[in-house]
Amino acid sequence: xxxxFTLSCPIPIxxxxxxxxxHGGGGKLMHQLIExxxxxxxxxxxxxxxxxxxxLDLNLSPVPSPKGGGEPPLSAPGxxxxxxxxxxxxxxxxxxxxxxxxxxxxxxxxxFFPGGDIGKLAVYxxxxxxxxxxxxxxxxxxGFILEEGxxxxxxxxxxxxxxxxxxxxxxxxxxGDTKVVDKGKGDGVFINTTGIGIIEHNLxxxxxxxxxxxxxxLNGDVGRHGIAxxxxxxxxxxxxxxxxxxxxxAEVVLKLIEAGIEIHCLRDLTRGGLASxxxxxxxxxxxxxxxxxxxxxxxxxxxxxxxxxxxDPLYVANEGRFxxxxxxxxxxxxxxxxxxxxxxxxxxxxVLAEPRGLVTLTSRIGAHRILDMLxxxxxxxxx
Amino acid sequence: xxxxxxxxxxxxxxxxxxxxAQTVTRPWTIMEICGGQTHAIIKFGIDELLPKxxxxxxxxxxxxxxxxxxxxxxxxxxxxxxxxxFCSFGDMLRVPGxxxxxxxxKAQGGDVRIVYSPLDALKIAKENxxxxxxxxxxxxxxxxPANAMAVYQAYHQKIKNFSLxxxxxxxxxxxxxxxxxxxxxxxxxxxxxHVCTVMGYTEYExxxxxxxxxxxxxxxxxxxxxxxxxxxxxxxxxxxxxVENQYTRxxxxxxxxKAQELIREVFCVVPRKWRGIGEIPRSGLGLTxxxxxxxxxxxxxxxxxxxxxxxxxxxxxxxxxxxxPHECPAFGTRCTPEHPLGAPMVSSxxxxxxxxxxxxxxx
Numbered sequence: 001x002x003x004x005f006t007l008s009c010p011i012p013i014x015x016x017x018x019x020x021x022x023h024g025g026g027g028k029l030m031h032q033l034i035e036x037x038x039x040x041x042x043x044x045x046x047x048x049x050x051x052x053x054x055x056l057d058l059n060l061s062p063v064p065s066p067k068g069g070g071e072p073p074l075s076a077p078g079x080x081x082x083x084x085x086x087x088x089x090x091x092x093x094x095x096x097x098x099x100x101x102x103x104x105x106x107x108x109x110x111x112f113f114p115g116g117d118i119g120k121l122a123v124y125x126x127x128x129x130x131x132x133x134x135x136x137x138x139x140x141x142x143g144f145i146l147e148e149g150x151x152x153x154x155x156x157x158x159x160x161x162x163x164x165x166x167x168x169x170x171x172x173x174x175x176g177d178t179k180v181v182d183k184g185k186g187d188g189v190f191i192n193t194t195g196i197g198i199i200e201h202n203l204x205x206x207x208x209x210x211x212x213x214x215x216x217x218l219n220g221d222v223g224r225h226g227i228a229x230x231x232x233x234x235x236x237x238x239x240x241x242x243x244x245x246x247x248x249x250a251e252v253v254l255k256l257i258e259a260g261i262e263i264h265c266l267r268d269l270t271r272g273g274l275a276s277x278x279x280x281x282x283x284x285x286x287x288x289x290x291x292x293x294x295x296x297x298x299x300x301x302x303x304x305x306x307x308x309x310x311x312d313p314l315y316v317a318n319e320g321r322f323x324x325x326x327x328x329x330x331x332x333x334x335x336x337x338x339x340x341x342x343x344x345x346x347x348x349x350x351v352l353a354e355p356r357g358l359v360t361l362t363s364r365i366g367a368h369r370i371l372d373m374l375x376x377x378x379x380x381x382x383x
Numbered sequence: 384x385x386x387x388x389x390x391x392x393x394x395x396x397x398x399x400x401x402x403x404a405q406t407v408t409r410p411w412t413i414m415e416i417c418g419g420q421t422h423a424i425i426k427f428g429i430d431e432l433l434p435k436x437x438x439x440x441x442x443x444x445x446x447x448x449x450x451x452x453x454x455x456x457x458x459x460x461x462x463x464x465x466x467x468x469f470c471s472f473g474d475m476l477r478v479p480g481x482x483x484x485x486x487x488x489k490a491q492g493g494d495v496r497i498v499y500s501p502l503d504a505l506k507i508a509k510e511n512x513x514x515x516x517x518x519x520x521x522x523x524x525x526x527x528p529a530n531a532m533a534v535y536q537a538y539h540q541k542i543k544n545f546s547l548x549x550x551x552x553x554x555x556x557x558x559x560x561x562x563x564x565x566x567x568x569x570x571x572x573x574x575x576x577h578v579c580t581v582m583g584y585t586e587y588e589x590x591x592x593x594x595x596x597x598x599x600x601x602x603x604x605x606x607x608x609x610x611x612x613x614x615x616x617x618x619x620x621x622x623x624x625x626v627e628n629q630y631t632r633x634x635x636x637x638x639x640x641k642a643q644e645l646i647r648e649v650f651c652v653v654p655r656k657w658r659g660i661g662e663i664p665r666s667g668l669g670l671t672x673x674x675x676x677x678x679x680x681x682x683x684x685x686x687x688x689x690x691x692x693x694x695x696x697x698x699x700x701x702x703x704x705x706x707x708p709h710e711c712p713a714f715g716t717r718c719t720p721e722h723p724l725g726a727p728m729v730s731s732x733x734x735x736x737x738x739x740x741x742x743x744x745x746x
Contacts, residue, residue, distance in 0.1 A: 018490040028721055234499065294393075300384045307387060309499070365396035365605045367428020369741040 026271030026317075027374035031280075050284055051206055052132040052268065053102025055199065098199040100135035102126060105192040111154065113232050115224075115243030118191060119161035121319060124248045125270070126195040127169040131250035132266040132322065134205035134257060135197030137169060142193050143177040147186035158189060169248040171195070197250075201257050207284035209264040214351040215331040216289070217324050219252065220245070220344040221297040222274050226316035227305045236309075242301050247320030252341045261334045262327035269321045272374065275314040277323060278349075278359045279373040286356045291349030291371070293361045315374055325351065390604030391427070399609035400432035403616055411619050412438045412568050413612060414561070414704045416554060417523075417575035418445030418732025419603050425737040427605045437612065440568075440704030441737075443557050444575050446522040447474050447730035448702060449657040450550045452690040455480035458548055461517050461683050462493045468511060470504035471519040473497045474730045479723055481690045501533035501547075508537070508545035517679045520547040525577040527551055527668060528642035531649035534670065534677045546679040551668035552655055554578050555586045560663050562594040566705050571615040573601040573608065576630035581646075583638025587626045595624045602630040649674050658726055659692065659699030696725035701734055708738040715739060 022029045039047065046054040106122040123140065130137040142162065146155065166173055173193075203209075224245040231242055249268060256263060265285070267277045274296065282289045298306075298313045306313045326334045331347060338345035349361075359371040415421060421441040424430055430439050443449050459480050462469035469485070476485040476495065489495040494514075498504050501518045508516035520530040530547060537545045554575060561567055574587060579600045587598045597618035601611030611629045618625060628634055646668070655667025670678045679685075692698075695713050700706040708714055708727065718724040720736055727733035 016487065016490075018487065020486050020490045022486065032721075236499070303384045303387065363427045364391045364393060365427050365429070365432065366393045367431040369426065369428050372740045 024271075025374070026273075026276050030271075031373070049206055049208065050280070052129040052266075053100045053135075053195075053197075055133055055135075055206075056099050056101055057096050058099055059096030100130045100133035100197045100199055101195070102129040102133070103192065103194040104129060105190060107187060107190050108229065109187050110229075110232050111158065111188055113244060114228050114241040116246035116319070117158060117161050118189065119158035120165045120246055122191040122193045123162050123165035123169060123171070123173075124246055124319065126193040127171055128249045128268045128319075128322070130195045130197035131248075131253040132205075132268050133197065133199065134201065134203055134253065134263065134266060135199045135250075136254060137171045137195055137197040137250050139174045139196045140166065140171050140193050141175045141177075141195075142173050142191060144179070145186055145190040145192075146178065146180045147188050148180055148183040150188050155189065158191075165248070169250060203257065203263055205263055205266055207265050207267075207281045210281055210285035210287055210325050210351055211264065212287060212351050212353040213328050214264055214325040215328050215347055216278075216291065216349045216351070217326065217331065217335055217338060218274070218296065218346055218348045219249075219322055219324075219338050220320070220342045221299045221302070222269065222318055222321055223298055223302040223306065223313035223316035225319040226273070227302050227311075227313075229317075230309070231305065236305070238301055238305060240301065242299075242305065245318055245320035249320065249322055252338060253322075253324075255337050255341075256324065256334055259333065259337055261330045261337070263324055263334075264327065265325040267323050269318040269323065271317050273313070273315040273317055274321075274323070275312070275359070275371050276373050278371065281325070282359050283357045285351075288352040288355055288357075289349060289359045290352060291359070291361045294364050295346055295348045297344045297346060314371065323348070387604070390602075390606045392606065396429075396432060396605055396609055399606065399613055400434075403437065403609070403613050404434040406613065406616050406620055407434055407436045408620060410436045410438070411570050411616060412440055412704075413571045413573065413615050414440045414442045414569040415573040415601070415608070415611075416442040416444040416558065417573075417578070417603070418442075418448065418730065418734070419577070420573060420575065420601065420608060421445070421734050422732050422737050423603050423605060423608060425741045428741075429605055429608050432609070433612065437616065439612075440707070441701065441734035442561070442572075442704060443657065443660065443702040444523065444554065444578075445702075445727065445730050445732040445734070446526070446550075446552065447478055448698065448726040448733045449552055449660070450475070450478065450521050450726065451656045451658045452479075452481055452692055453656075453688050454548070454550045455484075456482075456688065456690060457680065457685045458519055459483060459485060459488055460685065461548060461679060462488045462495050463491070464515075464683075466513075466515050468494045468496060468507055468514050468516045469519070470496050470498045470501075470507060470516060472499075472521070474732075475519055475521060477723075478726050478729045501530045502536070505533045505537055505542065505545055508542050509540075512544060514544060515682075516545050518545070518547050519550075521550045523552055523554055523575070523578050524582045524646070525575075525580075527646045527650065528581060528639075531645045534649050534674050535645060537677060538674060543676075546677045546682050547670070548679040549650075549669055550655070551650065552657065553652070553666050553668065554582075555590060556663050556666035557657070557660075558587075558590055558598075559594075560660065560666070561703050562590070562596065564703060566700075566703070569596070569704050571597045571619050572599070573611045573615065574598050574626075576600060576602040576607070576633060579628075579630065579634045579638065581639050581642050583636050583643075584626050584628065584634065585636060591624050591626050597624050598626045600626070600628045600630050600634050602633065657702070659696070659702050661699075692725070698725035698727050698735070701727055708735040709742065711735070 127137045228244040361371045504518040599611045599614045650668035653669035656662045727735040
C-alpha cells in the first residue's frame with residue numbers, strides 16, 4: 001500500500017545484515033524475506049495469493065458473449081466440484097482462459113543423487129508447482145547458468161535427464177537461455193525453469209479456499225529426498241541407498257480434478273517439508289490444522305537416518321509428495337484415486353476453525369502439541 | 384521401526400501414566416537433567432500424561448545452552464580468521480555471542496563447516512595441511528570420548544594444524560550446584576542415560592546419599608522417561624534415595640571403562656563457567672599438559688575475556704529448574720528462536736526453544 005511505502009530496509013539491519021543460507025531454507029527466515037522484501041516490493045493480487053504459482057486470467061476485460069450463449073467449455077454448472085465454492089471465486093471469466101504461471105531455480109549439490117539429478121528436479125519441480133495450482137502443465141523454459149570447466153558429458157547427462165522427465169510429465173521445453181560464469185562462481189550448473197499450465201476447471205485451488213471441516217490427504221511417505229541428498233552430501237552411508245522420491249505429480253492431480261473431487265488446496269512438500277507446508281496454509285487460510293503424527297508414513301531407513309542425525313522427518317524436504325485439502329464428503333473417493341497411484345496415500349488430518357493460524361499434532365503417545373515452522377534449516381544436534 | 388516403536392507405544396505409555404497416578408500421594412518436583420530428555424518430554428507431550436502432583440523441571444543438560452557467551456565470542460573470533468576452517472556440530476551455529484553468531488560469520492565468508500564427528504574435522508585437517516582446522520568441542524561426558532579420540536589421533540599422527548576449542552562440562556557437579564542452592568526445589572532426578580553410558584553411575588551414589596535425593600538413570604524415549612519418572616516417584620513415596628538404573632539396555636554401573644581411560648588420557652577436570660549459572664568448580668574438562676598444543680585458545684592467543692549476558696534473560700533460573708520457560712516475561716515476545724536473548728531459545732534441546740516450538744499457547 002502506498003502509505004506504507006518506505007525507502008529503508010524493512011528487515012531490521014540489527015537482525016541479519018546479510019543473507020544467510022537459512023534465508024533459503026524454507027523456514028521463518030525465508031518467510032520474512034518473502035513477506036518483507038519481495039512481497040512488499042512487488043505486491044499485487046496474484047502474488048498476494050502466496051500460492052505455488054500465479055493463476056492468471058488472460059482475458060481480464062469482459063468479452064462479449066458469442067451468439068447462441070456464452071457457456072464456457074469445461075465449466076458446466078452444477079457439476080459436483082462446484083459445490084461449496086464462494087461465489088465468483090476461481091470461476092473463469094466468460095470466454096477467458098486461466099493459466100498457471102510459476103518459476104523455480106535449482107541449485108542442488110550433488111548434481112546427481114540416488115533417485116534423481118538436477119535436471120529431473122528442474123522439470124518435475126516446476127511441473128509440480130503448476131500441478132499444485134490445479135493446472136495441466138504445458139510448456140517450460142530452461143535457463144542454464146554454467147560454471148566454466150563443467151564437463152560437457154555432465155551437461156549432456158543432465159539435459160538428457162530433463163528431456164526424459166519432460167516427456168514423462170507431458171511438457172515441452174520451448175525456450176531457454178544460457179550463461180557461463182567464471183570458475184568458482186557457480187556450483188557446476190544452476191538451472192531455472194519457468195512453467196505455464198492451463199486450468200481446465202472452475203475450482204479455486206488456493207490456501208484461501210481451505211475451510212474448517214476439510215480433510216487433509218498425503219500421497220506417501222515423507223522425508224526421502226532430503227535424507228537422500230544429505231546422505232550423499234555428508235558422506236553418510238546406510239545399508240541401502242535412500243532414493244529421492246522425485247516424481248511428477250500432475251497426472252494424479254488431474255485425475256482428482258477429473259473425478260470431480262472438491263479440492264480446496266494442493267501443496268507439494270518441498271523445502272521445509274510437511275510441517276512448513278501445513279503452517280503456511282494455516283496462516284494464509286486463518287484456520288487451525290491438526291494432524292495425527294502416527295498417520296504420516298515415514299520409511300524405516302529415513303526414520304533411522306533422522307534418529308541418528310536428530311532431525312524430524314516432518315521438516316525434511318520431498319520432491320514427489322503433496323497434500324490435498326478436500327471437502328469431507330469427497331475424502332474417501334479422493335483417497336481411492338490417490339491409492340491407485342500411490343498405495344501409501346493416507347488421511348493425515350483435518351481443518352478446524354480455532355485457534356487460527358496454528359498447526360497442532362497428536363503425538364505417537366496420544367498427547368498434543370504445536371507443530372511449528374522452523375526458523376531456518378534443521379541443524380543436526382550434538383548428541 | 385525396531386528399537387524405536389516399542390519405546391513409543393501409546394498403550395504402554397498410558398499404562399505407565401496410570402501406574403504413576405496410582406503411586407503418587409502428594410506433590411513432587413523431578414528434574415530431568417538432559418536436554419534430549421526435555422526435548423522428548425515436550426515433543427511427545429509426556430508431561431501431559433502425568434498426574435498434576437508431578438512437576439517436571441528442566442535441567443542444565445543442554446550443552447549449547449550452558450556454553451558461556453565468551454566462548455562463543457572466541458569461536459567467532461577464530462572462525463573469522465582467513466586461515467581457519469572452523470568445524471562444529473550444527474546447533475552451535477545459531478547461538479548468539481555478544482554481537483553475532485557463527486552463521487553470520489559464515490555468511491561473511493568465514494569457512495564454517497557442520498560436521499557430525501570430531502574425527503571428520505581431523506580428516507579435514509589432514510586434507511588441508513595449509514589451513515588451521517579448529518573443532519568446537521562442546522558437550523557433556525557423552526561427546527568427550529570422541530573429542531578425546533580426535534586429539535589422541537592427531538597427537539600420534541603428528542597432525543599439527545588441528546585444535547579444539549574446548550567447552551566440556553560435567554553433570555555431577557551441576558547436580559550438586561543445583562542441590563546446594565537455597566532456591567532449590569528439586570526432589571528427585573532423572574540422570575542422563577547417554578552420559579551414564581560413558582561414565583557409569585558410581586559418581587551419583589554419594590550425591591544421592593548426601594542430599595537424600597533419588598536419582599534414576601533414564602533413557603530418552605517416551606517409555607524410558609515415563610518409567611524413569613515412575614521409579615523416581617516410587618522412591619520418593621517410599622522415602623528411599625538411591626541411584627537406580629532405568630536405562631539398563633545401555634548403561635552399566637561402571638560405564639564404558641575404555642572411553643573413560645581415553646578421557647582421562649586427554650582431558651583433566653577444570654573449573655568451568657556455565658552460561659546463566661556462573662563458574663562451578665571442577666565442573667568441566669580441559670586438555671591435559673601433554674595435549675596442550677591442541678588447545679585452540681592457546682594456539683590463537685585468546686586471553687580470558689568476560690561478557691555481560693542479557694540482563695533480561697533468565698536462562699540461569701530456567702537451567703536450574705527454578706523457573707519454567709514461559710514464566711519469563713520475554714518468552715515468545717522479545718525472545719524467540721529468530722531473536723534469542725539466551726541460548727535455551729536456540730538449541731532444539733533448550734527448554735525455552737522446546738516450549739516455544741511445542742507449547743506456545745501456554746506462554
